[in-house]
Amino acid sequence: MGPRFCRIQREDFDPAALQAAVATGDSAGAVVTFTGQVRRPVGDDSFSGLTLEHYPGMTERAIAAILDEAGERWPLLAIGVVHRIGELAPGASIVWVGAAAAHRGDAFAACEFTMDYLKTRAPFWKKEYRGSGARWVEARRGDDERAARWQRAAPMTTARTED
Amino acid sequence: MKVLFFASVRERLGSGECEFTGAALPPDLDTLRGALAARSDVYREVLAQPNLLCAVNQIVVHGNVALGPDDEVAFFPPVTGG
Numbered sequence: 001m002g003p004r005f006c007r008i009q010r011e012d013f014d015p016a017a018l019q020a021a022v023a024t025g026d027s028a029g030a031v032v033t034f035t036g037q038v039r040r041p042v043g044d045d046s047f048s049g050l051t052l053e054h055y056p057g058m059t060e061r062a063i064a065a066i067l068d069e070a071g072e073r074w075p076l077l078a079i080g081v082v083h084r085i086g087e088l089a090p091g092a093s094i095v096w097v098g099a100a101a102a103h104r105g106d107a108f109a110a111c112e113f114t115m116d117y118l119k120t121r122a123p124f125w126k127k128e129y130r131g132s133g134a135r136w137v138e139a140r141r142g143d144d145e146r147a148a149r150w151q152r153a154a155p156m157t158t159a160r161t162e163d
Numbered sequence: 164m165k166v167l168f169f170a171s172v173r174e175r176l177g178s179g180e181c182e183f184t185g186a187a188l189p190p191d192l193d194t195l196r197g198a199l200a201a202r203s204d205v206y207r208e209v210l211a212q213p214n215l216l217c218a219v220n221q222i223v224v225h226g227n228v229a230l231g232p233d234d235e236v237a238f239f240p241p242v243t244g245g
Contacts, residue, residue, distance in 0.1 A: 036245055052244065053170050055237060058221035083244065095245050115245060123218075124244025125170035136171040139214075139241030 001071050002100075003078040006063045008054060010086040013096055022078040022098040030104035032111040036095040038088045046130040049089040050137070055123035059083075062122045070099070070114050074106040081114065083124065113150050120147040164188055164232055166195070169239035175209050184232070192217065193227045195236060214241050 002024055007013075015035055023031045040047050063081050070079055078100040088094060095118070099110040126137040164183040173179045189195035200207040209215070217224055218237045230236065 054244070055167070055169055055218075055221070055239065058218060058237070061221050119245035120242065122244050123169065123239060123242050125240065126243045127170070136174075136240065137243040139243055143245075 001076050001078065003080065004067055004071070005080040006060055006067065007080075007082045008056075008059055008085060009082065010084065012084070012093060013082050015093075015096060018080060018082060018096055018098055022080050022100045024078060024100075027102060028077045028100040028107075029102050030107040031098065031100045032104070032107040033096065033098040034111050034115055035093055036115070038090050038092045038094055040090040044130070047090060048129045048131075049087060049092070050126050050128045051087050052083075052085045052094070053125045053127070054083075054085050058123050063118065066114055066117045066121060069117070070110045073113065074099075074101060074110045076101050076106065076110055079110060079114065081118065083118070083122070085124070116143070116147045116150060119143045164195075164230060165235045166199070167235065167237040169237065171240050172209055172215070172238050175205060188232055189230055191227050191229050192219065192224070192236070195230060209238075212240075215239075216241060 003021055005021070015033060019031060019033050038050060067079055067081065070076065076099055080098050082096040084094050095115075097111050097114045097118070099107045099114065101107040101110065120143050127134055128137055166181050166183065168176050168179055183189060183195070183198075187198070189198055196210050200210040216239050219228055219230065220235055221237070
């Protein structure tokens, strides 16, 4: 595999620059990227943002293990993850995942797998702020179910497409 | 042995970290849990949370495992990043 990176940072990131970092060389027929943002619940005017805490050291290890597994499951040319920590306002970018492969099926699958596993295995915690109050976000069962989909079958093979 | 607490667990305990040394070193995770739970009602409640996660040397573990003086143990709630 070519470029592979994991960055945990307070600063914002530039998706165009990150895309360029995974789209190196001329053998990638597909680059799939995902950007997650701080979502204001519909109609929730009191929501003022969140803070993200992490476990330094374990977070990097957990993400490295996820990227290893993605690289074993799909023939990737590059893959990268950026995750922000600290205070984030509504609409701010939180997380970025990008995967490059010869064909789009592998790039789509690797990107989604990496996000699903990151949400359920990497030690980050969100705390939401509303008015003068704050509360820790509860883990969602739907996230566990999404991650579990990847465990049902043997490593996925995706249809080869000419793209 | 270093013991770390994160997120809601850290806030409830009012502590992010503590240290076990010498004669107080627990030989395994169950003993460590017991020693922490004996500190106060709040510790006992937090340690009894059914969804509490535990990592030893930055890898999530389930059940009891042996511990050594250089191990790093962490307790935290289910993760909510991404």
